[in-house]
Amino acid sequence: MRKSRFWGGVHPLSGASSGKAPTRALPVEQFVPKSVRIPMNMHLGAPSSPIVRAGERVKIGQLIGEAVGALGVNVHASVSGLVTEVRQAKDGEPASVAIENDFKDEWVELHPVGGVEDCDPQAILPAIQAAGLSGMGGAGFPTHVKMCIPCGDKCEMVILNGAECETHLTSDHRLMVEEPGRVLKGLVAAMRAFSAEKGVVAIEDNKPDAVEAMRGAALGKSGVSVMLLATRYPQGGEKQLIQAVAGREVPAGKLPIDAGVVVLNVGTAAAIADAVELGKPLVERIVTVTGRVAHPMNLRVPIGTSVGEVLDYCGGVEPNAKVVLGGAMMGGCAADSGAPVTKGSGGIVVYGPGEAPEPTPCIRCGRCAQVCPIGLVPYEMEGYILSKQLHAAEEIGVMDCILCGCCSYMCPARRRLAPEFHDARGQIQAERRKK
Amino acid sequence: MIDGAKVLALVFGCLLTDNFVFSRFFAERSALAENKLSAAARIGAAVAVIAAAAAIVSSALYFFVLSPLKLTYLGTVTAVLSVAGAYYLAERFLKVKELLRFDHPTALHALIAVDSVLVGAALLGAQAENFLYGALTGIFGALGFLLAVVLMAGVRERIALSDVPEGLKGLPISLISAGLIALALIGFSGFGG
């Protein structure tokens, strides 16, 4: 099978020390937290509004936060027990609901739609919306919005993103190996919802066991195939995946559906299968805990569990460690041990403390431009941004940047390119809103 | 009367080795002024057109009017008048006013004060062996000027993003850049014979 390519890209922590080695063969274990604090802003769009009060008893899967606005997403209780606190948003802290686990593991009454193969395709989307799905790859785009296709557009192909190109993470890998059937059911459901003819599971070639498992599950399913991709970051970026798998580009400023493609994370697909066949909302996800912890693990963690509790279970961390939610290339840092596991966090990676090296002047070596998967020239954009010429930076494409961090990774002068672009995009967006 | 090798030498000389900006120092200020490539090309083109026209007019006046009448000592005044004439012609027919963004009543005064390339070209046009060489000098000199303006604008765009020491910012570093480019263009000496 063809190993498709996209532009640029890097091989962070390549080879034996890819960071994935410690957890790639570890089966997923269930983690049971003592308490959870579920934030209301795990998705793109307006935060959900809490509909429970402190002192109330909730069961697993019970709606606790209602979607607000077009890009809103429902939030459900991930453990059963007593609501101890409903915190409103203030000082940059999001609104959240804290629940004390009573370990009774009680579920609310579930309302399945039916089997993915034979249910009413019209009922799939409402089920997904009710289940509170948002993209599990990290960006947190509401799944029902992604699957709501505007009139006139046709989705020809559904791509399941099993690339997992980020360093360290093995959660999607383990999901595909252990539950390929569930993942595939999600794909079939999505294809039926769109009446799409083709479904492709795209997997990097460093996960042969996942490929084998998915191929086995896809056997006999019409229109479904498994595609091998070169192992290169950011293979799993939505735009890069579409370029590699479908051979087309998403037009600038548009969504994948404008290229006739919808991309779903494998984790999201599994959640779709649960939502349709079992009526289960999204209340837990697989998290890879690795790096400088005593026992690296793949855990199935209820949403809202604190990072500190998970890390303690894995052997604890040294003081002042750096705890990254996600992979090394794009993952943000957890400020403290109270940070919750969200629908989008595929991993908790622990690093020792250590300042980033001091940036030195750019030597225009062009390595950043060579690895940019979008075809941008990062050093020029940075030059314009640093000399306060935001307009010039915009002209050469800073708004097209996907913040993958390849340029920062590559830069021999250690310049903080991607964070610079992140801030510049924020400023430009703020200016546009003013107009 | 027209020597092919000589014309070639003249073309190369005017464009590269004897460039109005890099070796004749005619037009340092306008050539070194513009940061934006597009703006530089626009202004440079407008000035180049006037310079070429001035050189042709001045050369024609010198060889067809002043020389026969033995009035060659009026060369400088004629050259300046040619610039004035060329400027008014260009302004009328080519709308250079908008290109140069002049809105000042004494635009001519300002233009000459800034760009000695105009008077320089006109004087040079009158200094050649005959009218043809004078006219060619004007045209290729103007083209060379345009080349210099565009080259310098490109370099200045880069300098604008650089961490130039405070005392050298602006004109000094532009002059040093022009000096380095002139150093490079010395390699073309000898071209065309």
Added chain:
Amino acid sequence: MKFFVSNPPHVLSPVTTRRLMLNVVLALVPAAAMGVYNFGLPALLVLLASSAAAVLTELLWQACTHKPLRVDDLSALVTGLLLGLTLPPSAPLWMAAAGAAFAILVVKQFFGGIGCNFMNPALAARAMLLISWPAAMSGYVSPGADAVSSATPLAQNFGWLDLFMGKIPGSIGEVSKLMILAGLVWLLATSTISIRIPLSMLAGACLTGWALGANPLGEVMSGGLLFAAVFMATDYVTSPRPGPGQWLYGLGCGALTILMRHFGSYPEGVTFAILTMNALVPLIDHAIRPRIYGHKRRERHA
């Protein structure tokens, strides 16, 4: 418990500026060693003088202007070494030092230091020396034989073996083609540079030489062309960004070199050719931009 917080990415490629510069220095070692072997002590002294002067000038400037001391990035050493290798072994030491000081001070630091210069410092310094002291810069000595001076190392015919081993009169680092190629292999193997510029420069020289009726391979093998194609034209700061612009730039460098050799009044044109192309780099970068994902070509140009 509070955690340590920083911006992603949390891993960085092991290649730093210093590592890249070190790669260049290592790539220069064979050519330098061969030069010293062929020409003896004077060559070594010239190399030492130019390198030391470059490093010292950079150090002094940064100290005097209260800028962070960055001599440890080795870029000044590279400049000094490159300049020294393009000088004739008979060059006076003060001249080598003056050239290196000019390179660092005027061409590099006046523009803001590393990464800001638009012209290759070593080459600009060589051009300065060439037009300032032409006699001292063209006194080429044959190795071995005592002081047979020849005006131009281009004009004579040498055996292939001599050419490869550097048994010909010429500049210290430019004579041994074999050692230059060894340096090229090292630079490519460590992906310090890409093959684009050296290859296109040699191609440009071959094509132009062929068009002018000269022996294309002879053109490439004579003078400092090979050395410049590998070490000078590939300077990051003064060459276009990676992509088609580099091919264009290389072709221009090669073609101009041969044209200047044949029509110019200086015997070796490679220095001026690359400097001229350096001045054109901002325009090349303007004209040739990579296409951005999801955009049609030329769409963004206002």
Added chain:
Amino acid sequence: MHSEQGTASSKRYGLIPLMLAALPALAVAVSGLNGLVIGAAALAAMALASLLLSLVWKFVPAWMRGFALVLFAATAASMAQMAVSVALPRVSAALGLYLPLVAFTCALTGLPDAYDVDHELEDSLVRAVIRGAAYLAALTAIGCVREVLGAGAIFGISLGASFQPMRMLALAPGGLMLAGLILALLRAIQPKRRKEGEGA
């Protein structure tokens, strides 16, 4: 942009704008003698143009004033050129068109602007002479520096064969770089005027 600068530079009377106007002089100011002669010609042209201006200004109609300025400057430059070509024919030939060119641009830049001229006519002659003298000194100094360092001689007298001059300084690249350095130096000397030369 040009117009602002043109009027602005004639309103300010520092050395920097004048030096800018006469940059072409650097092309030929490669020896002390050249610098001296071209500086003297510029001084004479400036003084003459001021004199002419103050004599006839009242009779020039307003719409012709801009043009008159240019004409006066050209006349003064021509006269300076003629004087030099009679007195020093060889130097005049070496300076070529730079002599009238520099004299003309200096005279023009030295003249007050058509609009504020009424207030400044009285002392314009004095100012022209003072500035011209400073300019003369500067060009002579630059010429000497370039002759000594670039050609190993001073006013034509060789400094001996053992001194190896840096010939670049006598050529165009050296002239441009030297001009840049001198400008930077001037700026350092008159820090308050720093912004003035910046326009160009």
